[in-house]
Amino acid sequence: xxxxxxxxxxxxxxxxxxxxxxxxxxxxxxxxxxxxxxxxxxxxxxxxxxxxxxxxxxxxxxxxxxxxxxxxxxxxxxxxxxxxxxxxxxxxxxxxxxxxxxxxxxxxxxxxxxxxxxxxxxxxxxxxxxxxxxxxxxxxxxxxxxxxxxxxxxxxxxxxxxxxxxxxxxxxxxxxxxxxxxxxxxxxxxxxxxxxxxxxxxxxxxxxxxxxxxxxxxxxxxxxxxxxxxxxxxxxxxxxxxxxxxxxxxxxxxxxxxxxxxxxxxxxxxxxxxxxxxxxxxxxxxxxxxxxxxxxxxxxxxxxxxxxxxxxxxxxxxxxxxxxxxxxxxxxxxxxxxxxxxxxxxxxxxxxxxxxxxxxxxxxxxxxxxxxxxxxxxxxxxxxxxxxxxxxxxxxxxxxxxxxxxxxxxxxxxxxxxxxxxxxxxxxxxxxxxxxxxxxxxxxxxxxxxxxxxxxxxxxxxxxxxxxxxxxxxxxxxxxxxxxxxxxxxxxxxxxxxxxxxxx
Numbered sequence: 157x158x159x160x161x162x163x164x165x166x167x168x169x170x171x172x173x174x175x176x177x178x179x180x181x182x183x184x185x186x187x188x189x190x191x192x193x194x195x196x197x198x199x200x201x202x203x204x205x206x207x208x209x210x211x212x213x214x215x216x217x218x219x220x221x222x223x224x225x226x227x228x229x230x231x232x233x234x235x236x237x238x239x240x241x242x243x244x245x246x247x248x249x250x251x252x253x254x255x256x257x258x259x260x261x262x263x264x265x266x267x268x269x270x271x272x273x274x275x276x277x278x279x280x281x282x283x284x285x286x287x288x289x290x291x292x293x294x295x296x297x298x299x300x301x302x303x304x305x306x307x308x309x310x311x312x313x314x315x316x317x318x319x320x321x322x323x324x325x326x327x328x329x330x331x332x333x334x335x336x337x338x339x340x341x342x343x344x345x346x347x348x349x350x351x352x353x354x355x356x357x358x359x360x361x362x363x364x365x366x367x368x369x370x371x372x373x374x375x376x377x378x379x380x381x382x383x384x385x386x387x388x389x390x391x392x393x394x395x396x397x398x399x400x401x402x403x404x405x406x407x408x409x410x411x412x413x414x415x416x417x418x419x420x421x422x423x424x425x426x427x428x429x430x431x432x433x434x435x436x437x438x439x440x441x442x443x444x445x446x447x448x449x450x451x452x453x454x455x456x457x458x459x460x461x462x463x464x465x466x467x468x469x470x471x472x473x474x475x476x477x478x479x480x481x482x483x484x485x486x487x488x489x490x491x492x493x494x495x496x497x498x499x500x501x502x503x504x505x506x507x508x509x510x511x512x513x514x515x516x517x518x519x520x521x522x523x524x525x526x527x528x529x530x531x532x533x534x535x536x537x538x539x540x541x542x543x544x545x546x547x548x549x550x551x552x553x554x555x556x557x558x559x560x561x562x563x564x565x566x567x568x569x570x571x572x573x574x575x576x577x578x579x580x581x582x583x584x585x586x587x588x589x590x591x592x593x594x595x596x597x598x599x600x601x602x603x604x605x606x607x608x609x610x611x612x613x614x615x616x617x618x619x620x621x622x623x624x625x626x627x628x629x630x631x632x633x634x635x636x637x638x639x640x641x642x643x644x645x646x647x648x649x650x651x652x653x654x655x656x657x658x659x660x
Contacts, residue, residue: 163510165516168213177214181221182524186532188222189229189241191403192395194225196242196484204491212495219491223484224521225275225528227427228464231268235456236261237551239371244434245360246593247431254451265533266398267453268460271409273526274402275461276620278477279420279468286417287472287511297422299609300619304629305422306602309594311636312436313628325591328582332595342604355567358458364559364571365553367598369589371555372576375548383574405457408438412461419462420469427466429595432590434462440639444501468518475511476501525578 168174181203188199190224199222207215230245235252248268254265297305338349339359350356402409412434419430438458439448448455470485476499490498497510500569579589613619620626 164509165513167276168513169217169520172439173216174214174251177218178221178520179524179528181218182225182521183528184230185227186525186528187225187268188462189245190228190232190532193313196223197487198225199226200484200487200491202486204494207491212472212497213513214404215491215495216488216497216519219488220514220517221524223463223467223488223522224525226484227467228269228272228339228460228525228529230242231272231460232529233263233264237550239555240366242427243432243593244427244463244601245368245459246366246428246590247435247463250435250449250459250590251452251455254449255299255453255456258451260451262533263398263401264453264456266395266530267525269461269529269533270398270402271457272464272529273522274409274562274611275388275413275464276467276518276522276525278409278461279465279471279513280522281468282417282465283468283471284473284511287476297611297625298623299605300623301625301629302422302600302605303609304620304626304633305632306605307599308387308633308636309432309598310440310591310602310631311633312432317586325588328587328591329595332592333599334595335365335592335597336599337603341607342600343607350352355565360571360596361559361563361568364568365575366593367555367559368572368575368577369582369593370552371582372572373553373579373589375555376576376580381507401453402457404455408441409461410460411441412439412458413465416462416465417464417469417472419543420466421472422569427580430466430469431459431463431597433595434458443614471514473516473552475514482542551585 184200184203187198188196200219203219203222203338204215207218210218227242227244230241231248231252233239234249235256238249238253240246240249244609252264252268255261285597310333338356340347342359346467347357414429415434415437416430419433435448435455437447437456438454442448442452442454444452444454471488474485474489489499497507555572556569559568560566582589582592609619610616620630
């Protein structure tokens with residue numbers, strides 16, 4: 157039966173119209189991912205209207221292709237310009253940009269693209285194998301678990317500082333949490349910190365904040381630095397060396413793939429959180445922790461694998477429970493309904509072959525994304541040869557346009573300016589921008605779920621210590637805090653070492 161469904165899906169995929177559609181869709185997604193301000197949600201929404209008159213198979217194939225391309229495309233600008241094309245790529249930029257500045261932009265893009273390819277493949281396999289098994293896990297998460305998951309992400313901020321100053325990372329993360337509270341609250345729609353402004357009541361969009369924090373300081377600093385010409389030979393993709401780097405980090409690939417899929421299973425937690433968690437896990441487990449933040453290929457591999465494996469994780473609850481894991485998958489769910497498909501508990505009995513089709517669509521999109529991504533990078537990598545004093549004014553215009561089109565408001569451009577200045581001040585005071593952005597991402601989830609949990613429990617914190625999943629998350633948070641203060645190393649130093657005793 158499995159072979160029958162697989163051959164049926166493969167036959168549909170190999171039709172000329174579907175192959176052409178897939179290539180064009182992935183290419184469009186990559187362009188959206190490269191351009192700062194444009195998101196996968198926007199790309200899927202734009203394309204959904206154009207698929208109304210085509211068959212359901214062709215429509216879903218094109219939307220999956222756009223999804224994969226848009227999520228993976230952000231690696232290009234993250235490495236070359238330190239301006240993440242998508243919010244998820246901010247984790248990649250931590251080490252990716254340093255790799256590009258080192259003169260290894262082509263190699264960095266190859267490693268990032270190939271890691272994204274492996275992450276998408278891992279997610280595709282999980283869609284096929286784990287859909288019936290793991291989809292129920294996400295239903296066990298209640299308000300308290302979501303709050304602790306967000307708190308866990310904020311605590312991770314202490315590990316995202318290259319200098320090892322956990323306090324500065326936590327402060328930056330807390331400031332991001334505060335910024336996320338601006339606008340209408342998620343429970344009663346009461347305006348907070350809006351000062352009577354209708355624009356601020358709508359809240360601050362994530363993309364303009366991201367562009368401001370990462371793009372604006374880079375634009376300003378480019379006029380201070382003397383242009384360094386990157387040697388032509390180091391811009392090559394160097395496929396053999398790139399494959400060797402990825403091969404040497406396969407445990408990181410597998411770990412990040414698992415994290416990405418598990419994060420995707422939890423509704424409301426996006427690709428950006430998976431990227432940060434994968435990066436943090438790689439840094440904790442790495443034998444070369446000191447290289448993270450200075451141009452570590454392992455950091456890029458972890459972030460890109462985690463980000464892209466989340467796509468498969470989002471699709472699992474989408475197909476089996478009709479619960480979208482992110483805004484992008486929510487638009488994809490709407491498109492499925494538009495074309496007469498009914499994701500949910502009955503899909504395994506009504507359309508058992510569709511899960512095989514989705515897994516195959518993801519796999520095919522991954523291969524096309526890898527090929528097109530590498531072809532595009534042969535041109536995008538050449539921006540490293542351009543004097544930044546010439547390039548950055550053009551990038552500035554793109555950033556301003558990207559901030560505007562996210563919600564068609566001039567106020568979003570002002571937000572970009574304001575957070576650009578904040579980004580400059582943070583850089584001057586040695587505060588990392590990445591934890592700040594992570595705080596903004598996790599803020600709504602932490603606030604809404606904490607308040608909802610308190611309302612359900614009558615103001616009691618007891619569920620934090622009585623629910624099994626909560627206890628596990630609390631234990632992880634405590635261990636992480638103790639580890640970041642080097643408590644375990646200090647305790648270890650108090651006990652005599654067996655080797656030292658033997659030597660004596």
